[in-house]
Amino acid sequence: MQKKKRFRLFLLLAFAISLIQLFSILSTYCSTGHESFNNHLVKKYEEVMIHRGDSLWKLAQKYKPEDKSTKEYVKLIKEFNRLESDRLYAGDTIIIPIY
Numbered sequence: 001m002q003k004k005k006r007f008r009l010f011l012l013l014a015f016a017i018s019l020i021q022l023f024s025i026l027s028t029y030c031s032t033g034h035e036s037f038n039n040h041l042v043k044k045y046e047e048v049m050i051h052r053g054d055s056l057w058k059l060a061q062k063y064k065p066e067d068k069s070t071k072e073y074v075k076l077i078k079e080f081n082r083l084e085s086d087r088l089y090a091g092d093t094i095i096i097p098i099y
Helices: 002-032 034-039 056-063 070-081
Strands: 044-049 093-098
Touching: 056 070, 056 093, 070 093
Parallel strands: none
Antiparallel strands: 044 093
16 A cells, blocks of 8 residues: 555656646747747858957858848857857857858
8 A cells, every 4th residue: 555655656746747847848938939939940050260350240240141130140149159248359260050
């Protein structure tokens, strides 16, 4: 009898944990908005070497898709490369996401 109670408790805990995980995934998906989620799907990447005079703004203008503003694309490049500032240094490389 004791084993049955433990087994039921184990099943109940496993079910509760599964529900919490499912809720977490759904809330994350809903908070990002499915439209913006689909717009952030990367099709390919391009590694770009930084030259003197390059800026995130110039790179964003060159590579951005038509449906995005340059400001949005600068933000995406920064997030993608985990950059904390807009500063680029000659000789460094960054990855440009192509959508």
